[in-house]
Amino acid sequence: MSAQERTILTTTRDCPARLVPVGDKLVIPAHTFITLTQSLGGNYTLTYNGNMVRVDGTDADALGLEPLKLEFEAPADGQISEAQVWEALHTVFDPEIPVDLVNLGLVYRMEIDQDSGRVEIDMTLTAPGCGMGPVLVGDVEHRVALVPNVREVSVDLVFDPPWQREMMSEEAQLETGMFF
Numbered sequence: 001m002s003a004q005e006r007t008i009l010t011t012t013r014d015c016p017a018r019l020v021p022v023g024d025k026l027v028i029p030a031h032t033f034i035t036l037t038q039s040l041g042g043n044y045t046l047t048y049n050g051n052m053v054r055v056d057g058t059d060a061d062a063l064g065l066e067p068l069k070l071e072f073e074a075p076a077d078g079q080i081s082e083a084q085v086w087e088a089l090h091t092v093f094d095p096e097i098p099v100d101l102v103n104l105g106l107v108y109r110m111e112i113d114q115d116s117g118r119v120e121i122d123m124t125l126t127a128p129g130c131g132m133g134p135v136l137v138g139d140v141e142h143r144v145a146l147v148p149n150v151r152e153v154s155v156d157l158v159f160d161p162p163w164q165r166e167m168m169s170e171e172a173q174l175e176t177g178m179f180f
Helices: 057-063 082-089 133-145 170-176
Strands: 007-010 015-019 025-028 033-040 043-048 051-055 107-113 118-123 152-157
Touching: 015 057, 025 051, 043 057, 051 057, 082 107, 082 133, 118 133, 133 152
Parallel strands: 118 152
Antiparallel strands: 007 033, 015 025, 015 051, 033 043, 043 051, 107 118
16 A cells, blocks of 8 residues: 555454554444555554544454564574564554654664673654654564564663654655655
């Protein structure tokens, strides 16, 4: 689905969701018409009762969709693959912007401690007061934990330096029309 396509769906069961951008929890009742506006990274952005909401990929069945299965081949050396960690990070998308967190420039630091199996990530948000911050942090923790040999993921939400559109990749700037 492209960023511009919209698809009308009917929920097959009660579906938990989060109001964007505040992050408040809500439930979309079964048999409700919704408009799917973004399907990226295995999560879904919808319009429900005139509001933008996000549905986690684990609830894809409630939308009549197949969940994304993120799987990685375990490296033969028993180490954490840095490339796989970055691949996992590229699957986490902002619910309002059809761009992943890495290309948005929201991941400031990623370090791997091979001995402990720990991955540490410093990331930010496009706006400090964004209520979706905890949701996005949870997405990062979950996706990176799927990488073979990762035993612990630590995500710190930081706001220094403040995010600016210049931190986006050129591709992301073109995708969003912010390339000047």
